[in-house]
Amino acid sequence: MRVTIGDPAVAGFAEVHRLQQIRYPGVTPRRQPVHTIYVPADRFSSSTVAEWGAHALGLLEEHLPVDLLTEVFGVPASLAGEVRERVAAKLAAEPVEDLRIDFEDGYGLRPAAEEDAHAEAAAEAVKRMHARGTLPRRWGLRVKSFADGDPARSIRTLDGFLTALGELPPGFTVTFPKVLMEEYLGQFSQVLARLTQDLGLPELRFEMQVEAPQTLAFLRPGLDPRLGAAHFGVFDYTAAIGLPPHEQRLDHPACDHARHVMQTAFAGTAIELSDGSLAASPASSSRHNVHALWRRHAELVRHSLRHGFYQGWDMHPSHLVSRFVTVYAFHLATYDKYQARVKAWEEQREAGDGVMDEPATIKTLAAALHRADAALALPSR
Template identity: 45%
Template sequence: MTYGGTPSTTFAQSVTDGVAASLAEVDAELARRFPGAPGTRQPVHTVYVPAGAVTPDTPREWGARARALLDEHAPDAASLAAVLDLDPALARPVHERVRAKLEREPVEDLRIDFEDGYGVRGDAEEDEHAAQAARLAAAWGGGASGAGAAPGWAGIRMKCLEAGVRDRGIRTLDIFLTGLMEAGGLPGGLVLTLPKVSYAEQVAAMARLCEEFEKAHGLGPGRIGFEIQIETTQAILGPDGRATVARMIDAARGRATSLHYGTYDYSASCGVSAAHQAMDHPAADHAKAVMQVAAAGTGVRLSDGSTNVLPVGGREAVHAAWRLHHRLVGRSLARAYYQGWDMHPGHLVSRYAAVYAFYRAGMARAADRLAAYVARTATDVQDEPATARALGDYLLRGVDCGALGAGEVAEATGLDRACLERLAGRAAPARAR
């Protein structure tokens, strides 16, 4: 059949223009509210350390303690595979890469904690710890200055904005940020965490504090962002019966960087007994599902919580804690929660083992599908652009955290990093680590 000529149409250009005009506000609203993924690397975990206990060597010390546990309780690939029920084909690369990670970059994201892990201190003591936190974050500067020496992301978790601790929380935030400016400016890996948020108005108040600080120091609008910690039932369902998380993201006016689920505070607020408070409780799954839908497309990332079962004691106890944590992290990854909290150096072993197994187990299949999509080759799966974005993002996340080598991904897909980033919809190159 031969095609030619101009096809007939009915709509006048004025009709098309009229539709465009009627949807202009919607177009602008969609662009504002749903800008898409940030296009940068996301840490796989956050380590919380009380402000009174953190030192310049904390990341290195956590790595050393984690390596010591690994060497004692799973010194080779076979023993780690037996503990965590790893596929034998994955055991050696996972074990080797976990140990290398613990030497090179044991802590990706470190939060200096002034909230639950810190407790109530005298004002003078907290003032000094806030100033010290600024010195530490400035020295780390958002990147490693030596093997295991500095996390890529660092900041504080201040006290919340509830009435009883509001003034103290604001003062700590002020001392910390002012100290950073005095030390040379805000580092690229700066992260602030606002805990125990119940109402969107508290998020708006935090946004105002950030705005006022920017104005006072001549910083560009929006330079300071923050994480919203979801630890109360009111953060999920408001008193009027409406979902609250989306209103919190909106109240941040573009400053919300992520939503972090608080396992134990949220579980307790739901009345879950202590023995059943866990990341995989149905109450937790409901809260995180609401968070996930509210954040989708907004550029706000998600983080799961933690387990309080620590890998301490004898070998049997350490192995049991590792198995539990490994299972929970793997479960989170499958549900698109690519970040979580770690409470003990020993958790780094099971964290990275789970993360690395997740990416290495799926690399070959993801690479084949992505290569076939690019080449328009027929396979047993017909992938669409949205799935191609997910495949590209999966492989990039694996490279970013050290689970996959950039070279092996390029060889498997036939695509360089720039092409992967375009397919994944990353607006800007992720930071290489």
């Protein structure tokens, strides 16, 4: 064919394309936890995960017969039996997918010797869990923020924990909260690099918490090579923008805005996103109060899922029931339809109801099926 420009080479293209591949590698198909639980360090022990699971399973058995799933959670009757069966199996086999031992807000300020002792005790508990095969596949610490003005305390806790632990089981990460200044990320990353080298550990990665409007301003691809996730902090964020206490909730429009900024900043990267939590537990052990808590928590989990946040924080064993019921119902409700649409695309025909999907939609459907398979899977161990 005849052309006008003889040489189609674009000056500088190779370097720009290389940077594109670094900044936007695409979402890797790995199993992201559906939740993170955090437990104050002074309340953590090697039996914590088992205790949470037993508590949640007891609530399921006492307060959620299969015929109440529709009333409490709005689960279609056609799915109720399968959802309940899956939740019971999950609570028995893997009640916690991601664990944080908390040395920040949930722990508070303590004398130095006391926090040192809790860091060492946490390491011993993790050793026992790893030996028994009860350590969640994702786990780690939440250390204190540099924004508090005392980075040495944060570093000492992490250093002491890792030193006492010795061998590092897989799945470890560190949660770095209240990142008010971008420079804190680089400083904390340098600490992790030194600990990696001095202790002979595999590369240490961390996740940041987005808890202030200032943080939204510097979110971008390639923020730090050790950064693996960003978790939204609803209570600090809503307090920072001046919302009244009764409006500190995940489904507030201001929180939707913050989450959408996070999604926009990290789209196309390998950074995982997680939503925040509900700071409430059942007012009593009565069925009425347990159901009220479950309904509210389920509303928030559904809100997160609809907005593309597939992970959230749970703060009480009762949350495990409403988390897994809602997640399972969400995925099962669309699984067969999504699968049929992908198959129709592969066979180059229209899907049911005359749907003609675009390639981008097919990628989204395939990703949703992969996410559902991961969320519905039970551990092999």
